[in-house]
Amino acid sequence: MLWYLYIILILSSVIIGLVRRKCLSPSVKLNLALVIVALSVEVLKKFLNEFQIYFTEHVYMRLELLFWFYYYYLILATNKRLILFGGLLFFTAFMLIINLFFETDTWGSNYYDFLILSVCVSIWTGIFFSEIMFKPIRYSMRYDGNFWINCGNFIFYPGLVFAFGFRNYFKDTSFVIDQLLTVMTRYLNLLLYVFYGIAFFMERNVKAESLGNSENAIAE
Numbered sequence: 001m002l003w004y005l006y007i008i009l010i011l012s013s014v015i016i017g018l019v020r021r022k023c024l025s026p027s028v029k030l031n032l033a034l035v036i037v038a039l040s041v042e043v044l045k046k047f048l049n050e051f052q053i054y055f056t057e058h059v060y061m062r063l064e065l066l067f068w069f070y071y072y073y074l075i076l077a078t079n080k081r082l083i084l085f086g087g088l089l090f091f092t093a094f095m096l097i098i099n100l101f102f103e104t105d106t107w108g109s110n111y112y113d114f115l116i117l118s119v120c121v122s123i124w125t126g127i128f129f130s131e132i133m134f135k136p137i138r139y140s141m142r143y144d145g146n147f148w149i150n151c152g153n154f155i156f157y158p159g160l161v162f163a164f165g166f167r168n169y170f171k172d173t174s175f176v177i178d179q180l181l182t183v184m185t186r187y188l189n190l191l192l193y194v195f196y197g198i199a200f201f202m203e204r205n206v207k208a209e210s211l212g213n214s215e216n217a218i219a220e
Contacts, residue, residue: 002186006085010039010195017200027074028145028203034067035196058113065091065117072124075146080127087120115164118157125153152195159188 017032041060057096128150165180
């Protein structure tokens with residue numbers, strides 16, 4: 001039942017984004033593309049066996065990191081971009097170390113790549129919010145889709161880092177807490193797409209609107 005609610009929520013976000021695509025800025029459109037890919041992957045997984053699901057999830061997580069890298073490359077200040085490349089370098093180095101020195105199944109049930117993805121996005125989200133503090137007074141967070149997207153990321157990805165760490169600890173010691181953490185991650189996922197839907201609904205492409213107003217003024 002929760003899976004169907006999850007799919008309906010993602011689909012609703014996609015529909016809102018597609019209906020309002022002309023009002024979305026390039027960075028928010030990129031997020032819409034990621035949501036469409038996520039929806040496709042979730043539906044595809046229903047027709048795959050266990051190994052194929054693990055493989056698909058790991059491929060998706062690597063693609064998602066590249067998506068978020070480009071997304072934050074678009075919205076963060078130029079002097080912060082070095083941190084983005086540092087995140088990619090950290091991810092690559094970590095995965096190489098894991099594969100070289102530890103006996104792990106790269107495409108199996110381990111989710112170290114997901115943990116590093118969550119850490120990178122959490123850091124980049126924090127940088128975004130730090131930049132908001134220096135925005136001009138006329139800046140409106142309400143109509144900035146990137147603000148709502150990062151509100152979702154700020155709750156979801158750090159929450160996953162927390163849940164991932166504690167699940168490994170409680171997996172063999174407390175079944176109840178392990179299940180609570182599992183449920184928590186599922187609801188965090190639902191909340192994430194609620195924020196994405198809000199972002200697509202509230203977004204106002206200021207540049208496009210300004211251009212349209214200028215053209216109308218000239219015509220008059």
